[in-house]
Amino acid sequence: xxxxxxxxxxxxxxxxxxxxxxxxxxxxxxxxxxxxxxxxxxxxxxxxxxxxxxxxxxxxxxxxxxxxxxxxxxxxxxxxxxxxxxxxxxxxxxxxxxxxxxxxxxxxxxxxxxxxxxxxxxxxxxxxxxxxxxxxxxxxxxxxxxxxxxx
Amino acid sequence: xxxxxxxxxxxxxxxxxxxxxxxxxxxxxxxxxxxxxxxxxxxxxxxxxxxxxxxxxxxxxxxxxxxxxxxxxxxxxxxxxxxxxxxxxxxxxxxxxxxxxxxxxxxxxxxxxxxxxxxxxxxxxxxxxxxxxxxxxxxxxxxxxxxxxxx
Numbered sequence: 001x002x003x004x005x006x007x008x009x010x011x012x013x014x015x016x017x018x019x020x021x022x023x024x025x026x027x028x029x030x031x032x033x034x035x036x037x038x039x040x041x042x043x044x045x046x047x048x049x050x051x052x053x054x055x056x057x058x059x060x061x062x063x064x065x066x067x068x069x070x071x072x073x074x075x076x077x078x079x080x081x082x083x084x085x086x087x088x089x090x091x092x093x094x095x096x097x098x099x100x101x102x103x104x105x106x107x108x109x110x111x112x113x114x115x116x117x118x119x120x121x122x123x124x125x126x127x128x129x130x131x132x133x134x135x136x137x138x139x140x141x142x143x144x145x146x147x148x149x150x151x
Numbered sequence: 152x153x154x155x156x157x158x159x160x161x162x163x164x165x166x167x168x169x170x171x172x173x174x175x176x177x178x179x180x181x182x183x184x185x186x187x188x189x190x191x192x193x194x195x196x197x198x199x200x201x202x203x204x205x206x207x208x209x210x211x212x213x214x215x216x217x218x219x220x221x222x223x224x225x226x227x228x229x230x231x232x233x234x235x236x237x238x239x240x241x242x243x244x245x246x247x248x249x250x251x252x253x254x255x256x257x258x259x260x261x262x263x264x265x266x267x268x269x270x271x272x273x274x275x276x277x278x279x280x281x282x283x284x285x286x287x288x289x290x291x292x293x294x295x296x297x298x299x300x301x302x
Contacts, residue, residue: 003243004236005180006229007196009278009291011159014224029156033293035282042293045158047198049291059222062274063252063266070219071210073165074273078157085155092154101214115214122225123213127160131186140160140200142184142193 008048011076014055015120020097021052024119027096046137075123079140082128083112089126090114098124159199162227165206166271171248172203175270178247197288226274230291233279234263240277241265249275 015021022041026032030043030050039057043050059066080089086104094100097119104114104126113127132140166172173192177183181194181201190208194201210217231240237255245251248270255265255277264278283291 003180003239004231004289005182005196006176006240006244007289008162008199008201008227009230009285009289010228011162012226012228014222014226025157029154031156031296033295034297035293044293044295045156047288047290048159049293050159055222055224058224058226061266062226062276064222064268064274066222068219068221068223071165071206071215071217072219072223072225073206073209073271074223074225075163075165075209075213076159077161077163079160080155088154089157093157115212117215120224123215125213134160137198138155138158138160139198142186142195142200144184144195145182146185 010042010049010051012051012053012058013118013120013122014058015052016055017119018052018054020119024097025050025052028093047139072121072123075125077140078124078126079132079134079138080126080128081134086112086114086126086128090116093118093124093126161193161200161202163202163204163209164269164271164273165209166203167206168270169203169205171270175248176201176203179244198290223272223274226276228291229275229277230283230285230289231277231279232285237263237265237277237279241267244269244275244277 033042036042041052056066090104093116098116101115107113111129113125115125184193187193190205192203207217241255244267249267252266258264262280264276266276
């Protein structure tokens with residue numbers, strides 16, 4: 001079909017404390033875009049933009065109630081080149097104020113992964129997956145469907 | 152600093168009904184990677200990978216309790232080239248089974264945006280932002296910090 005496929009241009013994370021959340025991500029090397037607004041911070045992540053926005057404004061914007069708690073049903077993955085980079089990145093996020101959920105461990109599928117939450121409870125993992133190469137921007141590449149599979 | 156910046160390689164959305172959720176995203180033009188597993192589907196989105204994974208397995212993986220409800224504190228944005236593409240994309244997601252939260256409207260900041268939830272309640276917007284150009288892959292580009300800003 002010729003219509004464009006859905007894609008993720010921005011991931012916006014709701015925050016209670018924009019100063020603390022932005023300090024975390026900036027400590028992790030992100031540079032705040034000069035197009036950021038007083039309550040809407042943007043960070044270029046080489047292919048996708050991360051935005052931070054107060055929870056109440058995010059809910060109002062989305063047209064949903066702002067109450068919610070518990071499991072948020074989504075995780076973000078930061079893939080890195082090898083196991084040593086997982087350990088180093090995990091140490092960096094801890095130093096920057098993240099909460100450890102699972103320190104790096106070898107997974108059943110042959111990867112090496114650590115799980116953490118940012119200062120706002122958003123769920124992340126840092127992962128080395130030996131089966132998926134990273135491109136020069138650090139993006140993961142997964143193979144297309146098998147040829148001949150009905151699109 | 153020389154350490155790599157944190158970035159999003161994969162966004163994993165928790166699902167109750169993997170068949171229904173995958174049908175939605177595949178109707179929206181995504182092609183399921185052949186590296187997908189029976190309960191872990193992956194879709195290349197040109198710079199970021201979307202994954203679908205059962206909620207209970209996602210929570211266990213992340214090391215958190217699987218109970219949760221209400222506002223999930225994050226949204227995904229699909230940026231498109233113009234207002235007509237917002238209308239067309241919104242019609243497509245509705246036909247594919249999304250829930251309308253706010254049909255496309257002109258925003259106070261000069262954009263044109265529609266809000267919807269996927270078949271699993273994950274929050275999305277489809278947006279035309281006249282201030283941020285799209286690259287050939289449909290990624291948004293936001294400007295870096297002003298020169299001279301302390302890194």
